Amino acid sequence: MNSKETKKKLGKYVVEKQIGKGSAANIYLAEQDSLGRKIVIKELLPLYASNKKIVIRFQREAKLVSQLSHDAIIHIYDYWVRGNSYYIAMEYVPGPHLRKILSTVHHLPVHIAAVIIYQICRGLEHAHKSGVIHRDLKPANIMISNQGQIKILDFGVAHFQEEESLTTLGALLGTYQYMSPEQALGKTVTPASDIFSLGILFYELLTGLKPFVKDDDSDVLEQIMHKKVRSARKINPAVPKLLNRVIKKCMRKNVRWRYQSVDKIKLKLERYLKKYSIDHNAILKVYLDNISPTPVDRRWPPNLARRIQFRLTHQKFATYLIWLTMIAGIVLGERYLYSREIRFADQRDIIGEFASSAWDKLKHALLNPKILIDRETSVEMEPGDSAVTP
Numbered sequence: 035m036n037s038k039e040t041k042k043k044l045g046k047y048v049v050e051k052q053i054g055k056g057s058a059a060n061i062y063l064a065e066q067d068s069l070g071r072k073i074v075i076k077e078l079l080p081l082y083a084s085n086k087k088i089v090i091r092f093q094r095e096a097k098l099v100s101q102l103s104h105d106a107i108i109h110i111y112d113y114w115v116r117g118n119s120y121y122i123a124m125e126y127v128p129g130p131h132l133r134k135i136l137s138t139v140h141h142l143p144v145h146i147a148a149v150i151i152y153q154i155c156r157g158l159e160h161a162h163k164s165g166v167i168h169r170d171l172k173p174a175n176i177m178i179s180n181q182g183q184i185k186i187l188d189f190g191v192a193h194f195q196e197e198e199s200l201t202t203l204g205a206l207l208g209t210y211q212y213m214s215p216e217q218a219l220g221k222t223v224t225p226a227s228d229i230f231s232l233g234i235l236f237y238e239l240l241t242g243l244k245p246f247v248k249d250d251d252s253d254v255l256e257q258i259m260h261k262k263v264r265s266a267r268k269i270n271p272a273v274p275k276l277l278n279r280v281i282k283k284c285m286r287k288n289v290r291w292r293y294q295s296v297d298k299i300k301l302k303l304e305r306y307l308k309k310y311s312i313d314h315n316a317i318l319k320v321y322l323d324n325i326s327p328t329p330v331d332r333r334w335p336p337n338l339a340r341r342i343q344f345r346l347t348h349q350k351f352a353t354y355l356i357w358l359t360m361i362a363g364i365v366l367g368e369r370y371l372y373s374r375e376i377r378f379a380d381q382r383d384i385i386g387e388f389a390s391s392a393w394d395k396l397k398h399a400l401l402n403p404k405i406l407i408d409r410e411t412s413v414e415m416e417p418g419d420s421a422v423t424p
Contacts, residue, residue: 044075044121045114056188058082058092063126066111071126073111078120089120096122098166099189106157108177108185129180129322131187132173132239138327140334141242144272145307146321149314150176151236152303153184155296158232161186162225162295169223171231172212173238182318210254211246215287218255226292229299233284240277241269242334245285259287269335271344276306 042049047064053074054061062075082088096113103109112123132150135142142150154176161168168175168189175188210218214230217223237245245263248254263285267278280302286292293299311317336344371381 044077045112045116045123047073047075047123049075058088064123066123072128074124074126076122076124080118083118083120092120092122095189099124102161102164102166104157104160106153106184106186107161108187125185127177127179127183127185129178132176132178132235135178135325136173136238136242139325141270142239143321144240144270144274144277145310146318147236147239148277148303148306149310149317150178150184150239151232152300152307153314154186154232154235155300155303157184157186158225158228159296159300162228167223167225168228168231169217170209170212171228171235172209173235176235178318178322180319180322182315182320182322184318210251210258211244213255213258214289215259216289218258224289224294225296226289226294229284229293229296230286230289232296232299233281236277236281236284237263237266240266240273240281243269268341271336271341272348274306276302 044062044064046068047066049062049064051063052060053063058079060077060079062077064073064075065071066073078089078092093113096110099108100110100113108127109125110122111125112121114121154171158168166189168186170188171186175186177185177187179185212231212234214223214227217227217230234245237243246254246257246261248257265278266281267273267275280299283291283293284299307314376384
């Protein structure tokens with residue numbers, strides 16, 4: 035915008051500057067003089083003003099989000115039409131979105147990613163209980179304010195579960211790389227569809243990699259349907275088993291095998307985050323204040339040797355103690371056996387004979403189950419008793 039346009043008015047708001055441009059809308063930073071606060075104005079591009087479906091979708095975004103009142107969801111203040119132009123006034127959140135952060139640091143520390151996903155779960159829980167499904171969760175639609183507050187943006191393709199979809203079967207709304215299988219097929223979406231997208235987002239925050247990447251959109255959709263995703267823990271050895279299991283269950287292909295609500299995900303994350311401060315905003319604020327651009331590690335993701343090295347050097351004290359106790363037990367056992375003149379070759383023979391005997395007994399029991407049954411049902415008889423057959 036030029037200097038003349040910076041002071042133009044849109045409705046009752048004074049525009050300061052254009053701060054972005056999406057696929058269907060211009061984004062402006064403006065000021066509401068009556069309250070003296072900064073706001074963001076979303077203006078539908080003139081190109082789409084005559085497209086009835088897009089206009090309806092734009093109106094629905096304002097309607098849906100205005101009915102949601104939660105600190106993790108962007109607030110809508112106003113909606114109006116001027117001529118052939120459509121506008122939404124919404125909360126201004128000073129701070130970066132996750133896509134910008136990922137372009138700066140490649141991947142996030144585990145506890146930071148867990149805090150972000152936990153706060154997103156809070157917002158999704160409120161939306162889902164209100165019957166609203168987002169359908170387009172991705173890094174560009176998640177902002178972190180400078181005070182460490184998470185905000186979910188862009189409900190442009192969201193809808194009420196009770197309403198019929200505005201699109202025909204097979205017409206896809208959302209971002210392909212973050213779609214659930216049922217969404218990619220144009221089927222009815224449920225809260226579990228958002229949970230699949232949440233799993234992809236969690237995976238990317240922890241590994242710096244998207245699980246489904248291809249040049250052609252149809253190939254991406256094929257991967258979503260059939261590709262087995264490499265474990266996040268195998269890419270980033272710092273990912274604990276608990277969070278790795280959460281990601282895997284979020285990204286199940288079959289909707290019935292996924293989490294059906296974010297409540298259980300929240301409980302898992304609370305279990306992991308209990309060792310950190312309860313003030314999540316403070317944690318994220320400190321992280322943002324100290325974040326600095328880092329070059330992408332050319333050795334990332336780490337190879338097998340580096341993953342083993344990480345695991346060996348990042349265990350709990352109790353784990354090291356157990357290892358040392360086992361090693362000490364083996365050494366002392368060997369010394370005792372050698373003092374009894376039982377050499378290693380003899381030990382090997384003894385163990386081999388024991389294993390062979392145990393295996394033979396097991397095979398015999400498996401091949402002759404009647405013996406086990408007879409033993410269980412047999413009755414010890416006194417002398418002089420006779421068995422009576424019915």
